[in-house]
Amino acid sequence: MLNFLKLKVGQILRRTNKVKQRQLVSFDWALKRLLRSKANFEILEGFLSELLREDVRIVEILESESNKETRNDKFNRVDLKIKNTRDEMIIVELQYEREWDYLQRLLFSTAKAITEHMTEGRPYASVVKVITISILYFDLGRGSDYVYVGNTSFRGLHTHEELALDEGQKALFRRPSVAAIFPEHYLIKVRNFDDVARDTLDEWVYFLKNSDIRDNFTARGLKEAKEKLDVLQLPETERKAYERYQEDLHDQASFVLSTYGAGKWEGRQEGRQEGERIGEQRGEQKGEAKVLTRLLQRRFGNLPDWASEKIAKADLSSLEEWSLRIFDAQSLDEVFSDKT
Numbered sequence: 001m002l003n004f005l006k007l008k009v010g011q012i013l014r015r016t017n018k019v020k021q022r023q024l025v026s027f028d029w030a031l032k033r034l035l036r037s038k039a040n041f042e043i044l045e046g047f048l049s050e051l052l053r054e055d056v057r058i059v060e061i062l063e064s065e066s067n068k069e070t071r072n073d074k075f076n077r078v079d080l081k082i083k084n085t086r087d088e089m090i091i092v093e094l095q096y097e098r099e100w101d102y103l104q105r106l107l108f109s110t111a112k113a114i115t116e117h118m119t120e121g122r123p124y125a126s127v128v129k130v131i132t133i134s135i136l137y138f139d140l141g142r143g144s145d146y147v148y149v150g151n152t153s154f155r156g157l158h159t160h161e162e163l164a165l166d167e168g169q170k171a172l173f174r175r176p177s178v179a180a181i182f183p184e185h186y187l188i189k190v191r192n193f194d195d196v197a198r199d200t201l202d203e204w205v206y207f208l209k210n211s212d213i214r215d216n217f218t219a220r221g222l223k224e225a226k227e228k229l230d231v232l233q234l235p236e237t238e239r240k241a242y243e244r245y246q247e248d249l250h251d252q253a254s255f256v257l258s259t260y261g262a263g264k265w266e267g268r269q270e271g272r273q274e275g276e277r278i279g280e281q282r283g284e285q286k287g288e289a290k291v292l293t294r295l296l297q298r299r300f301g302n303l304p305d306w307a308s309e310k311i312a313k314a315d316l317s318s319l320e321e322w323s324l325r326i327f328d329a330q331s332l333d334e335v336f337s338d339k340t
Helices: 002-021 027-034 038-052 102-116 167-173 200-210 222-228 236-300 305-313 316-325
Strands: 058-062 077-084 089-095 130-136 147-150 184-189
Touching: 027 089, 027 236, 038 058, 038 077, 038 089, 038 130, 038 200, 038 222, 089 102, 102 130, 200 222, 236 305, 236 316
Parallel strands: 089 130, 130 184
Antiparallel strands: 058 077, 077 089, 147 184
16 A cells, blocks of 8 residues: 555656656647637647648547636546547547446547437438547556557458458448447557657657657657747637646645555554454464363373364364363364264
C-alpha cells in the first residue's frame, strides 16, 4: 500500500510540475476547452492526418457526454467525437488513470456510437465507420510499442486467404476492403515513448507526453498548436480557468494522500488488533494441544504419529472436546472418535 501511495501521489505531482514548467497547455485541456472551436480544427486535423496517414478534414465536432468541467469527472478521461468529410466518426479519448477493463469499455463505446448514429429504417450499408484513438497515460496490457492498431479481417480456415470485397461492394460501401468497413482502433501508450522523434507522428507523441513542441518539428498542426495553445496567449478567462485546473491537480494529490494515507493508518490499526486477536487464539490453541498431548501420554503412553498429527491440525473446539473424553475413553480411538 505504501509503494502504491507513493507512486500515485508522485504521478500527480509530476504532472503538476510539468504544468508549472511548460508554456503550452496540456492536450487534455485543449481537447476539453480549445480544440472544439472550428478556428482550431487545423490542430486536430494535423494530429489525425499524421496518425491515420491520410488527409483528414473535420466537418463538425459532435457532442460528447463525458466532457465535464472538472478533471476527475468520468474517471479522468476526456473524449471528442469528430465527423470528417468521409462521413466517418472519429472518437479521440484521453485517459490518465488505469482502468483494467478499458478494452471492453472501448468495445462498448464503439458499439454505442454505431447504434446511436444509425437512422431507423436505413439499410445496413449506411452503418457509420468508427475510428477510435485512445491516448493513454497508463500501461495497458503487455507490449513495448507506443502505438498499436487494431482492425477486423477474415481469413480462410483452410486456404488462409483474406476475404475481400467484390467490385460491386467496393462501389456500394465506398471502402476498399472488409477491414475498412469495421471499426479501427488506435492505442497510443504515451509512457512507452522514448522521447526520440523519428518521424512526424513521433513529434505529435512527443507533444502528447511532454506538452512541448521543439523548434525543428514539422508535423502538420504542431505549428498552429504552438501558437494557439500557448498559455500566455489565452484570453484572461481561459487562463484563469487553466490556473484553476492546476490547482485541481494539487487538490487531487492531497485527496489521494489523505484517502490512502488515512486508510493505510486505519488498516494498520485494524491489522494490529486483528493480529493480537489471532495471536491470542493461536496461543491458546497451541497451549491446549500441549496439555492434551501430555494427558494422553500419561493415560495411554507414547502417542502414534497419526494421533500427534491429528492434534496438530485440530482447532480449539476439537482439542477441548477430546480433553473431556480422556477420563472415560478406553482407547485413543475412543478419544478421537467422531461419535459424540
